[in-house]
Structures are given as structure tokens and as C-alpha cells.
Amino acid sequence: MMTKNIIKSNISLITFFSAFFIISSTSLSYDTKECYIWFEVNSDESLRTYMKHAKGWNIIGDLIVTSTIYNVEYVTNQLMAFDFTIISGFKTASLFNESNIYDVEAWIKIAQKAIKISDMTNGKAVILENEGTIKQLLSRGIDSINVEKLTDLIGAQRWPEIWFWYAPMGQREPVRTLAFDIARAIKKGIPNSRLIEASSSAFVNSNENLISKSNLKRTFILDKNPISIVYLDDKIFNFWRLSETRKAVNSAIGNTVIIYPGFGDISNSEAVKSSLLGSD
Numbered sequence: 001m002m003t004k005n006i007i008k009s010n011i012s013l014i015t016f017f018s019a020f021f022i023i024s025s026t027s028l029s030y031d032t033k034e035c036y037i038w039f040e041v042n043s044d045e046s047l048r049t050y051m052k053h054a055k056g057w058n059i060i061g062d063l064i065v066t067s068t069i070y071n072v073e074y075v076t077n078q079l080m081a082f083d084f085t086i087i088s089g090f091k092t093a094s095l096f097n098e099s100n101i102y103d104v105e106a107w108i109k110i111a112q113k114a115i116k117i118s119d120m121t122n123g124k125a126v127i128l129e130n131e132g133t134i135k136q137l138l139s140r141g142i143d144s145i146n147v148e149k150l151t152d153l154i155g156a157q158r159w160p161e162i163w164f165w166y167a168p169m170g171q172r173e174p175v176r177t178l179a180f181d182i183a184r185a186i187k188k189g190i191p192n193s194r195l196i197e198a199s200s201s202a203f204v205n206s207n208e209n210l211i212s213k214s215n216l217k218r219t220f221i222l223d224k225n226p227i228s229i230v231y232l233d234d235k236i237f238n239f240w241r242l243s244e245t246r247k248a249v250n251s252a253i254g255n256t257v258i259i260y261p262g263f264g265d266i267s268n269s270e271a272v273k274s275s276l277l278g279s280d
Contacts, residue, residue, distance in 0.1 A: 033249050035061035035276075036087065038229070038260045041075050042067055049266055051078070056269035058084055060276065064258060066127050069094060069113055076120050087163065088117050089127025096133050101145055101182070104153060111157035118160030125161040125194070128186075134167060134179055143174035147181050147188075154189030162186065162193040163227060172211060180218050187222045194256075195219060197226040201252035203238045216253075228252035232261045232272065242268055245275035 037057045041047045050065070057063060063086040067075045072090040079086050090113065095106040114126040137143070166183040167175075186193055199206060199216035206212045219226050230248040233239040240248040242265065249257050261272065 032255055033252075034256045035249060036064045036256070036258045037061050038064035038066070038258050039263060039266065040066050042071070046263065047075060047078065049263075053266050053269060054079070054082075054084065056273075060269060060273050061259065062086065064089070064127060066090060066129055069110070072113065072117055073120070076117055080120060085124075086121055087124050087127060088121055089129060089163070090117070091129045091132055093130075093132030093136055096136055101133070101137060101142075102149060102153060107153050107157060111154075111159055114160055114162065115158060123160070125163045127163050127165060127196075129165045130179075130182060131165065131167040134175060134182070137178065138174065143178055145178065145181050145185070147185050150182070150185035151188040154185055157189075159190045159192070162190050163196055164190075164193055165196045165229075167198065171215075176211075176215055176218070180222075183222055195223040195226045196229055196258065197223075197253070198229050200228050201248055202229055202231050204240055204244075205238060207251065225254060225256075227256045227258060228254055229258040229260055232259065232265060235264070236262075242271040243275050245272045246278060249276070 037060055039050055039057075041050050054063060063079070063084055065075060065079060065086055066072070066089040069090040069092070072088060076086070076088040079088075092110055095109060096103065099106055110128070114128070117126050118124060137145075164183060164186045166179045166186070171179070183195055187195070197216065197219045199212040199219060201207065202212075203209075230245075230252055231239045232242050232245060232248070234241050242261070245259065249259065259272065261268065265272075
């Protein structure tokens, strides 16, 4: 995904949006599922747009917002100013642009940033998004890692609770094995981490896809209680329709489900809420 640094405006976003919000921390409950709503905010413009619609999504579930490692503090600060209950996080890829996965300084920076973000969100977990890092490694012809070496590097740092997006989905080799091995190092190095899986119900046909089934079995080897993600979009083939949100959530394994609408549906929280309050 393309990203760009947020250009900090001279006019604070806090002032700009102060007239829009009377914040409620009340979330809806869907069967036995604990739901979160995930959006990526990678520019000043997308942050402004997100802030206009965040209240509607916060009624459905607590918010997850991710950005780059360079912008995540700024984004988190803006959202925390309105007393949202949020889980914040960032992409790891930029720290490995010109280094390898065993870069000690890179992992120190990631861990320190994660601690800072967790502190800013009152001790909440922090998302680490690893998809771009996997793509970078593969683009350099690196399709395997030394799991024990990486585990030692990660385990040497102090961490908050980490929710790790490791992106196996329905991908074929070597993506899924590389993703699995990095996730293995994360789970060993950060015992209080959880994996975000995209194999059980991320897409309409996930439970029929043989590769997804295989990836889900691999996930359970590492994490007996992973977090599930479901993708919503009325315009993309194989994504769940907004009207199918309840079905998607109830099809996912476990009790913690991330709903990922995509930025094109930023203004459609009512459609998602209506589906969740309906019946399958």
C-alpha cells in the first residue's frame, strides 16, 4: 500500500474537529464476538476524513488505526484527544528498506515505538503490520529466515501486548512459509502477542479455499486464540458485502474479530451497523 508522511497542519486537527464530537465509548455487542473496526490512515487528508466519520464506527466497536512508524504518534495523539478507545499501530517495512530482518537497531526502534504507542493509548495492545516487510524480503530473493536468530533479537526487547498482522491469507509459497516463520519468531520472542489471521473468514469463500484451510491449521500451531479479520467491500469480488457483515463476523473463528471496511466505505458505518443488528 502506498503511504506518505502526514504533513502536520499549522491549525491543529483537535481544534478543527472539536465541534463534531460528543464521544461515547459504548460499543454494540454481536452474539459472543468482540468487534474492532480497522482503518489505515496514511496521509493528512485521510486523517481528516477519518475523523469526520470515526464516531459512527466507534458505536459499532473500538477503533483500530494504523499508519507508518513515522506518523503513528501524531495520528494516535489526534484520536486520543477525543477520548476514543483505540488500538493503534504501524507498518514495520520502512525500517527494513535498506537492512535485513536481523537488524538489531530496527527491532529496537520498533519495540520502543510500540511501548510509546501503548503508553499513549492507556496500555492497549499495539498492531504491527508486517505485510510490506515480507514483500521486501521476497523482492530481494530472501524466502527463508533463521527463526531462532530472529527470536533472540525480538526477545531481547521490552514489548507491550502485540497484535501481529502477518498476512498469510490464501497466499502460496514462499509467502506463507516466510510469513509463518516470522510469526513464529514473534510468538516466541513476545509471549503476550496475538496473531491476526485472515484464513477463516476474511473473504466470502475462505472456508472453501484449500490454501486458506492449510494456513489456518498453521496459525493454530502458533496461536490457539488468534484474532480474525473480515474484509468488507460491495465493489470487490469475494469481499463480504456490507449487508453481510453479521454473517462474516459470525463465520470467523474465536471471539475477537476485526472488521476491515476499506477507506472507500468510510462513510458507510450505518450500513454495517444495520447488518450487525439484524439477523443472518
